[in-house]
Amino acid sequence: MRLIGYGFRRHATYWAAAAAGAFTNTVFGVLRAYVLIALWQARPGLGGYEVVDAVTFCFLTQAYIGPMQVFGGGLDLPQRIRTGDVALDLVRPASLQLWCLSEDLGRAAYLFVARSVPPALVGALLFGIVLPAGPATWAAFMVSFVLGVVVSFGWRYLVALATCWVIDDRGLSVLSTILTTFFSGLMLPLVIFPGWLGTLARSLPWAAMVQVPADVYLGKTSVAGALAFQTFWAAALLGAGALATAAARRKVVIQGG
């Protein structure tokens, strides 16, 4: 818990960058909202969404970009691996993964305030967005949001740790950004992806970061099913991360990096 507070405060010093990010997210939110409105005016009710649902979805996705770090990064780990400092982290008694997770949750909490609320407010003022149906939906959304951050962390942690084995980690982070932006629902709601592509996209872990929490917010999905889906991917990715951490420790500590 103290670590979460530390992560929050550390990122709070970059308020100007966060404000700039919020501004950019808002601009993109407005542009994408118009495109979605045009699409839903041509096809009302598409994917089970009404126009106002689509607009709400659009601003929610922009709100997720900061906390979920949809474009990748957010962790110091690749830098520490490249400099070799990670050896110090790995021999600490505390789990590297939990350590990173706590700090990442603090970062996400700060960015939620600084980068998520402004675009959502502007969206509400300009276009009108729907609010969750009641306190129960709000609560479910908050749980789903936090699970989304954990899934996002699980994925980014794996990508970051891969720096131990991959020579050119920039290529890997580009690949990760492609997968996340497209398959999370950031660019378009996954509900309108056609046929098998839609089915596939909705079952991959990236859906747990953007599409699923948005659906919980909009009340378009069964809460239990959504949370179970997210919990499954959070557990799977964190489990893989734990295995990768152990392997990294063997590689760094025993083979000497």
Place this chain on the structure above:
Amino acid sequence: MVRTYLLLVWAWTRAAAQYPVSFALMTVGGFVISGLDVAVIWVIFTNTTSLGGFDLGEVMFLYGTAGLSFALADLLFSNVDRISQHIRAGTFDVMLIRPVSPFVQVATERFVPHRIGRVIQAAAVLAIALNRVDVPLERGWMIPVMVASGTVIFTALWALGGAAQFLLTDAPEVANAFTYGGATLTHYPLSVYGGELVRGVTYVLPLAFVNWQPGLYVLGRDDPFGLPYWLRFLSPAAAAAIALAAFLAWRAGVRRYRSTGS
């Protein structure tokens, strides 16, 4: 200046060529990332036959011309958005003691040619689109004119964003809202956006002249917003105007520069 620019670009390209695997991966990466925009357009058109009154071929034409302009400006000048990094690291001081415009130096510094992937992708989309929309030759002359004007407009946006970073050293991301935001805006027919936004990008920030106004001429379409017909031929003038504004802003930014540290 052009010669110095090309020589510097060539020197950095040779430096990048020492890592051929990284270069190839990044080129493919750029190609795929910009390809995602097309995937989005494709997904939209699996659900509808027309967006804002334009069919798939026309939207691809608008995307391809704007995308090509943006990719060329991105390849040649987008390094300018690293200006705040140079300011914070103190490397901008070094650029000011050289007998070459700092703009050329920032644009070429660590120039990596992998952004050519985007150019290829946009050109491919434009070629496919032209195959579908069937433009008569007497209006086709506008296509190179609009791509060139659009490249100038996007370059000016990068320069304006760079100039703004002399003031907003801690918040370089603001510039992205205008550069990448402008690119996203022009990917779709402006008829999907609200009237005020469209008037704003016609009369204030001339993004409508990247592909929309000249595109209406090439496609032989009426303006859904009923703006004057002659606006369609104004892209070169709009490009010149914003380029001048960017030049003045950049110069003011450099003069305002306060070198910090020792």
Place this chain on the structure above:
Amino acid sequence: MIEVDRLGRTFKVRGTVVHAVRDLSFAVEAGEFVGCLGPNGAGKSTTIKMLTGILAPTSGRLRVAGLDPSRRRMALARMIGVVFGQRTTLWWDLPLKDSFELVRLLYKVDRRVFRRRLDELCSLLELGDFLATPVRQLSLGQRMRGDIAAALLHDPPILVLDEPTIGLDVVSKAGVRDFLRRLNAEHGTTILLTTHDLGDIEQLCRRVMLIDHGRLAFDGTVAGLRAVVPGEASIEEAVTHLYLSSRRSPRTHPHRPAPDPPSVTA
């Protein structure tokens, strides 16, 4: 070569105006070797940045090689070489010789002239062993020699160095000093350097300027500087005296070069 007349530079820091340099006047003739002393934050670097065109002055007149630096920056760049001790003008991840090649392109030095000058600088500064090494792997002394070579590839009549010996070991320091002395004596290059190292001043400079609180606190010969304190003072004692006296009274008048035993106005 350098004319500075009532030069001033202010910065606004959170609403209050800070005078980094005020009312600074001096002139440097061609072929001089001038050292510039001053406590940290005294305005030395700000002055250097104005002389090199990096910063525009807020008041006063400034001419370097007959040019107004901030307005004629690019023309000036061909006339001066600049070395920053605290940061490199080379490119971290490129081999030294690639950095030189980029400098050649920036200054449009003819390829044959470049070859000849580089050979000359390589032998004088002993760069041959690490020309192919990326700059980030060079030792500080090697990097500094590389930086000096890069600043001289276009054969400027004026060389400005901001703390060129900072952090160098005894041997590297001696090498750099030796090179600068020869450059000034044999090539006639006008040299202005800032330093905290009084050894640089004693061994190299015929003339010393001491800047404090953005003003000129002393301008004269090394012998004149020693004579600021009565008796057989060392240069350290003289400098310490000037630093402390200006701290007590920041409005001290500058010590002009004094033919007679100087009177201390502090």
